Amino acid sequence: MENPKENPNPESTAGGVPKAVISRLSLYLRELEHLERTDKATTSSSQLGSVLGFSDAQVRKDLAYFGQFGYPGIGYRCSELIGAIRHILGTDRTWTCCLVGVGNLGRALLGYKGFHQRGFRVVAAFDVEHDKVGSSIEGVDVYHLDRLPELASENTITLGVIAVPAPAAQAVADRLVEAGIEGILNFAPTTITLPDGVSHVGVDLAMELEQLCFAVLNSRDKTND
């Protein structure tokens, strides 16, 4: 996750909660949803932690930023903790999104069931290529990028997903900002600059592989110690 704005402590959110904690909340949520689907009504910090590779103390400490969720002798009630984490992350409501760039990655993202399952509603896709504009991909209509302001306003689009090549990303980001989008998920492998008040998460797939390489080397070193 990237932070494109100057921030005295880039590892914390404005509320002083470390970003790593917010990241782990998403992991806890995914695991709790899995437990609920398999008919587990309750869990504990040690059970939740052990699946994810964290200590029980870590789980308790992370949750303690937001309140008291466990019950003595019971642990956590899955459905209750799911509700609480969704509320903290803001995914207890529906977010209206658009996607810009329907190349290979954009098409894959439009077909990604995980978005819909977690309450993200992609209401429009945009591109500038004539053979794409006017088509419909996974039930989402593709419009010319020039129609972004009009459709963003009509549909109250809050989040924008950028899936265009790196050289086009900043211009697309600027147009999303002009159209009143509050948050951008950027898959273009480049840094984009945004004004204050517009949030940003960057996902660079090659960077994730780089992180994996480092982990592999790090693990080899450890084995050779």
Add this chain to the structure above:
Amino acid sequence: MENPKENPNPESTAGGVPKAVISRLSLYLRELEHLERTDKATTSSSQLGSVLGFSDAQVRKDLAYFGQFGYPGIGYRCSELIGAIRHILGTDRTWTCCLVGVGNLGRALLGYKGFHQRGFRVVAAFDVEHDKVGSSIEGVDVYHLDRLPELASENTITLGVIAVPAPAAQAVADRLVEAGIEGILNFAPTTITLPDGVSHVGVDLAMELEQLCFAVLNSRDKTND
């Protein structure tokens, strides 16, 4: 990024360097490569930081984990710092990868130029569906998953990318481990369990959108303060 193994301090690597630092190294590298492509020979910690939204002190502190890279009155020589960071991350060599699951996302990943540009060579793709096996996508041949051990050994495949649906991910991970893969990049939205010595980075696209929602809410709160 997820850490599936029990770790007393999940925010640090085995070498004691915070994971957030390794993440930022990838960002510095991407920015330095951009500067080099635009014929900038040198840069400074404040220039590098300001583009990425970090302070110059943060940049200096991050790099100081690995040595002394700047020159008084000059700053950093881009090509030199690029080489140093690539060496730290381990991307100064070619990594041989395979991909399992050639659905929408798998196809998009095979077409993703960023992997090739950063030295990741995808030598084989695997699936179990008969209409996919035997095809070639973006120049990469698709084999039946049963041929993984043979091809992993022939090609010395080190990294595996999982792009199968969540319920199939653990079984695929187990087969990658059996085939001797050292690191797994998992795009399936589920936690996978791996033995010691196998590294893991998880990318859950819906989780990234969740993190964005939190950032948007956090930013709204700040504005309303």
